[in-house]
Amino acid sequence: MKKAISPELGRAAMRALFIERSPLGPLKVMAKHVGRFFQIPLPMFKPYVVFGPEAVRKVLVTERHKVLWRNTDPVTDLLDRGVLIVDGDEHDHYRKLMEPPLHPARLADYTQMMISQTDRVTSQWRDNETVDMLIESRKIALLIIMQTLFSRDAWDDLPHIWNPILKAIEYISPGAWIIWRNMPRFGFRKPLKELDDYLFGIISDRRQKIEDRLSPTVHGQNDLLQHLIDAGLTDKVIRDQMLTMLIAGHDTSTALLAWVFALLGLHPETLKQVINEVDTTDKPQLLDHVIKESLRLYPPIHIGNRRIAEEMDFDGDKVPKDERLFYSIYLTHRDPEIWENAEDFCPERFAHGRKTPPMSYIPFGGGPRSCIGAALGQAEARIVMTRLLQTFNFEPVNPFQIHPHMGATLEPHPGVMMKVKRRTVISNQ
Numbered sequence: 288m289k290k291a292i293s294p295e296l297g298r299a300a301m302r303a304l305f306i307e308r309s310p311l312g313p314l315k316v317m318a319k320h321v322g323r324f325f326q327i328p329l330p331m332f333k334p335y336v337v338f339g340p341e342a343v344r345k346v347l348v349t350e351r352h353k354v355l356w357r358n359t360d361p362v363t364d365l366l367d368r369g370v371l372i373v374d375g376d377e378h379d380h381y382r383k384l385m386e387p388p389l390h391p392a393r394l395a396d397y398t399q400m401m402i403s404q405t406d407r408v409t410s411q412w413r414d415n416e417t418v419d420m421l422i423e424s425r426k427i428a429l430l431i432i433m434q435t436l437f438s439r440d441a442w443d444d445l446p447h448i449w450n451p452i453l454k455a456i457e458y459i460s461p462g463a464w465i466i467w468r469n470m471p472r473f474g475f476r477k478p479l480k481e482l483d484d485y486l487f488g489i490i491s492d493r494r495q496k497i498e499d500r501l502s503p504t505v506h507g508q509n510d511l512l513q514h515l516i517d518a519g520l521t522d523k524v525i526r527d528q529m530l531t532m533l534i535a536g537h538d539t540s541t542a543l544l545a546w547v548f549a550l551l552g553l554h555p556e557t558l559k560q561v562i563n564e565v566d567t568t569d570k571p572q573l574l575d576h577v578i579k580e581s582l583r584l585y586p587p588i589h590i591g592n593r594r595i596a597e598e599m600d601f602d603g604d605k606v607p608k609d610e611r612l613f614y615s616i617y618l619t620h621r622d623p624e625i626w627e628n629a630e631d632f633c634p635e636r637f638a639h640g641r642k643t644p645p646m647s648y649i650p651f652g653g654g655p656r657s658c659i660g661a662a663l664g665q666a667e668a669r670i671v672m673t674r675l676l677q678t679f680n681f682e683p684v685n686p687f688q689i690h691p692h693m694g695a696t697l698e699p700h701p702g703v704m705m706k707v708k709r710r711t712v713i714s715n716q
């Protein structure tokens with residue numbers, strides 16, 4: 288049952304905030320001392336938090352009719368009718384339209400392009416230069432998502448869209464608006480308008496190409512943009528889906544790639560083994576386990592955000608209608624009742640098949656609204672990591688300074704600095 292939060296617990300939470308430099312610290316304190324159900328006691332912001340397989344299954348599967356994805360917050364302001372934040376038939380309609388180009392069977396179509404886009408970014412690196420893998424990963428992920436979903440080679444666009452995209456991400460990241468919902472927010476109007484103009488430009492180019500019968504296909508198949516246009520959606524609704532997919536599809540992959548580098552930087556033995564593996568095999572198993580373990584320890588989307596449409600009950604603890612509920616992926620992934628040595632980096636835990644209960648490993652959510660890009664995101668991480676490790680040596684510069692930061696995703700801050708040097712022998716995929 289729900290426990291009152293004592294002053295001692297409040298102090299422990301504050302200490303954890305200070306030590307871990309992130310709200311993840313206090314969340315762990317609450318989880319440890321209160322349990323799998325608690326309420327965050329902030330002024331004007333008191334969301335309920337649940338974690339663990341039973342609660343997660345309720346939210347994502349068995350009682351999902353009691354929750355809404357749509358809230359009133361900056362995410363909704365920015366993405367409006369985007370598939371991520373609409374409910375019911377409207378959601379199902381958009382989701383169905385966007386599934387075919389993201390189907391696992393299509394992934395092979397994108398492999399070579401992912402390698403080329405990775406090479407394009409690394410072609411700018413100079414030997415012994417220190418690069419920030421958080422930034423470099425974002426470049427790679429942006430080029431890949433633009434090409435995969437909209438058949439847009441965004442290389443020349445990067446300098447123009449970089450700041451607008453970062454501003455869009457900042458706009459939806461947690462901030463003081465959580466407590467002061469209608470606070471004035473300056474500096475966003477112009478870059479967000481530039482991003483809109485860019486997306487509307489891509490839509491009108493495509494409509495023109497369709498008129499001229501020049502619409503692009505990948506191996507004879509339509510891309511996501513073409514599916515949206517063919518369905519007869521308005522430019523505005525297409526823009527909402529494009530911006531949703533652009534952000535959801537690259538900010539997550541950016542965080543994942545950067546975390547994999549951060550963790551390999553802390554574990555040089557594993558890094559050595561992974562390099563050996565990508566040099567000698569076509570199907571790198573250890574790399575796969577490292578990616579999985581990275582998603583467990585630092586899930587880019589660390590919580591799912593819901594609004595309660597009908598009172599919910601978690602083992603006697605109630606969440607009333609209209610309240611905000613978070614299901615915590617982060618806490619589920621670090622629950623010591625489920626995971627042995629939950630706080631440790633241990634890729635081998637994935638080596639012998641799954642031993643944890645269903646809904647205890649949920650980096651892509653679960654149920655009918657699980658991540659639409661899960662297969663793409665995992666393939667991308669594998670392909671990009673393999674290519675990077677085959678072509679460059681990476682020497683970590685700041686491994687012990689890195690800590691998680693809660694932006695729109697969970698990111699490694701202050702960045703993942705790596706000294707890079709091109710390898711003399713370049714092996715092929």
Ligand code: HEM
Binds near residue numbers: 535660
């Ligand atoms: C490593 C990469 C990725 C991670 C960790 C990730 C994680 C997630 C998670 C946890 C959810 C569920 C959130 C919830 O229950 O509230 C989700 C949903 C979603 N993701 Fe991803 N994602 C990734 C890549 C992608 C990619 C590549 C795309 C697009 C191409 C994408 C598009 C979406 C969309 C549209 C949804 C909402 C689905 C719906 O509501 O029907 N994601 N993602």
